[in-house]
Structures are given as structure tokens and as C-alpha cells.
Amino acid sequence: MAMVCLSDFEAYAKKYLPKIAWDFFAAGADDCITRDENILAYKRIHLRPRMLRDVSMMDIRTKLQGTEISFPVGIAPTGFHQLAWPDGEKSTARAAKAMNICYIASTYSTCTLEEISAAAPGGLRWFQLYIHRNRAVSQQLIQQAEALGFQGLVLTVDLPYTGKRRDDIRNGFRLPPHMKLKNLEGAFEVCKMSLLDPSVTWNDIYWLQSLTHLPIIIKGILTKEDAELAVRHGVQGIIVSNHGGRQLDGGSATIDALVEVVEAVQDKVEVYLDGGIRKGSDILKALALGAKCVFIGRPALWGLAYKGEEGLQDVLRILQDEFRLSMALAGCANVSDIGRHLVQFSKL
Ligand code: FNR
Numbered sequence: 001m002a003m004v005c006l007s008d009f010e011a012y013a014k015k016y017l018p019k020i021a022w023d024f025f026a027a028g029a030d031d032c033i034t035r036d037e038n039i040l041a042y043k044r045i046h047l048r049p050r051m052l053r054d055v056s057m058m059d060i061r062t063k064l065q066g067t068e069i070s071f072p073v074g075i076a077p078t079g080f081h082q083l084a085w086p087d088g089e090k091s092t093a094r095a096a097k098a099m100n101i102c103y104i105a106s107t108y109s110t111c112t113l114e115e116i117s118a119a120a121p122g123g124l125r126w127f128q129l130y131i132h133r134n135r136a137v138s139q140q141l142i143q144q145a146e147a148l149g150f151q152g153l154v155l156t157v158d159l160p161y162t163g164k165r166r167d168d169i170r171n172g173f174r175l176p177p178h179m180k181l182k183n184l185e186g187a188f189e190v191c192k193m194s195l196l197d198p199s200v201t202w203n204d205i206y207w208l209q210s211l212t213h214l215p216i217i218i219k220g221i222l223t224k225e226d227a228e229l230a231v232r233h234g235v236q237g238i239i240v241s242n243h244g245g246r247q248l249d250g251g252s253a254t255i256d257a258l259v260e261v262v263e264a265v266q267d268k269v270e271v272y273l274d275g276g277i278r279k280g281s282d283i284l285k286a287l288a289l290g291a292k293c294v295f296i297g298r299p300a301l302w303g304l305a306y307k308g309e310e311g312l313q314d315v316l317r318i319l320q321d322e323f324r325l326s327m328a329l330a331g332c333a334n335v336s337d338i339g340r341h342l343v344q345f346s347k348l
Helices: 006-016 019-026 033-044 089-098 113-119 135-147 166-171 203-211 224-232 254-265 280-288 298-329
Strands: 045-047 062-064 067-069 073-075 103-105 125-129 152-156 216-221 237-240 270-274 293-296 343-345
Touching (some): 019 298, 033 254, 045 280, 125 135, 254 280, 293 298
Parallel strands (some): 103 125, 125 152, 237 270
Antiparallel strands (some): 045 343
């Protein structure tokens, strides 16, 4: 089967993954309205391409917190990569390094942070944190990540409790016994998420700042009010995200929320987006609306399910080629040429 676009990988993963794993990856909360909106919303945003602008030499590189990446896409944190491929997060780290992009490793990885680092030394990686009730567990993970050369700390703020994902409940989802949440072994019973701390507040940003020199990126912001608070609390970046529609159902698509967040932040910190990125023109639209970079969640898992590290590289290469082509067809030779003038919202 020729793999031409990301939906080809989705179809492959759906066909070949065990149902319980496919359902877990695909799940949205409740009626999955927000999950689906993340994708549909791109159809309401139309491009305004410019012509005759010499696109013979294309430069699609950009910078993430000062570090150069080959194009403005990274890998969003997702848990349990061994459900997709036996080498799990080690394969993810290798693919990200090979493509010179950023990989955000989840607290809920099935490989340890050491294993992830050793698999792709020198690769650009950020560590995603869920704060646990036992703060010593979180503190130790942050300090370990920093010591291992992770270059950013991503605090996910949209999961005080796990959203209601119906298929996971029906399937009685849990990790198979041979897989472990390796970074939390001993910290709590596997897959029992109730030790996440739902009492976290903005003040905990100061606690994190006292523990680490890493830039702090806050993931899960959807409103201008919270974007302003994030800037005021001294974070270095914001990921506009609704957790792929897996948490609160009924919220807007991330591409729609991006607009008010970018307006509120006024270039004080970098703003990124995840949710629903499935092709090159989606990336172009997100950058036109002010995102510095976008991240992919499920498509990375489909790539892993297809052929591990190689399959994930295939997914990233397709996105890279599509993004370069979309930029050229819109009249942008450099990422800095992309701006708000490139998009309009459809009235429908
Ligand atoms: C996630 N996501 C997530 N986020 C996070 O901060 N920590 C995590 O451990 C996870 N785990 C996770 C597992 C699975 C299976 C999915 C699908 C998602 C959310 C993720 O980082 C990201 O916000 C969304 O996946 C982006 O949407 P798309 O690209 O999947 O549409």
C-alpha cells in the first residue's frame, strides 16, 4: 500500500492495531465533538495565496526556544508508545532526532527517561509533566530530565482528572501486564491515574521555577484570560491544546482558540498549537494565525504502528513535504513570510 498522506497511516493503524489500543489512541471525551472539531475547523479557514514571489529557494527551518528545527512540527506528548511499537518511545526519540525536530516525552512513557535519552543522544527533547500528589515524585522526574539534557519542561494543565472516554470504559482499558509506566514504577499502581494532583494552581508554576532552570511551557491553554496569567507567571511558552479532545468535550477547536491566545500574548512568549494537524496546509494555517510551531499526537502513533521509527519518519517527511509545497503555492519562501494576511475565516 502506498503511504501518501497521514490518513493512510491512520487506516493502517486502525486495521492492524489491537482494538483496545486503537480505541485508546483514537478516543475523545464523551461525544467526541471537540476531537472532531479540531480537524473540521481547518475547513472553515481559507488561504489567500500570493503569486509571483520567487519560491525557487525554500527555507522551512525555524527556531523553538532558540534551538533550530528543520520545520515547524514537533511530536506532542502521548503515553504508552509500546502499545504502538515494541521499542516504544525509544523509536520516537530516534525518529525525531533523525528529522531534527522536538519530541516531548510524556510522564506516562513506557520507557524510562534514561532509555529515551540513550536512544537518541543529543536530540532535542522536552519533558512533559503531570504533577502528582506526591510532589517528591514530580520533583525527582523534573531534575532527572534536566540532568539528562532535556531542554524544556512542559506542564500539562488540562488533566486534573481523566476525561470520560467511553470506548476505554467499555473495553476496560489498562496496560498489558508486560508494559509499565517506567518513570513512575513504584510511585503508584500502574494506570491508576487518581494520584494526579487536582489541587494544582498557578502558584505551582513558582514551585516549578524553584526546581529547574529549564524553560517552562504550559500545555492546555485555550483562553485569553489564562494566556495572560501564563505570561504573568513567567512561563516561556504556551501550547494551545485541548488534549486532542480527550478531556472537556464541547470546547472549541484549538485553531479557533489560537487567535485569542495569540492576541493576548502579544509576542511576549512563543505560542504553539496541537490538535487536528493532518496535512501541510494545516501547519501553514496555524503559523499564519500566530503559532510558532505545531505538534502532532495521534499521527505520530500511527507512524509508529506502521513501522516504528521508520514509519514515524515517513509521517514526518510527508508533513514536511506537504508544508513546503503549501508554503510555495501560497507564495512564501521563508517561514518568516507567513502571516495573518494568508488566511480568512469562511462565513459558513
Ligand atoms: C495524548 N495527549 C497527552 N498529553 C499530555 O500532555 N500527556 C500525555 O501523556 C498525553 N497522552 C496522550 C495519549 C494519547 C493516545 C493521545 C491521543 C493524546 C494529548 C496530546 O499531547 C495532544 O494534545 C493531542 O494528541 C493533539 O491532538 P492530535 O494531534 O492527536 O489531533
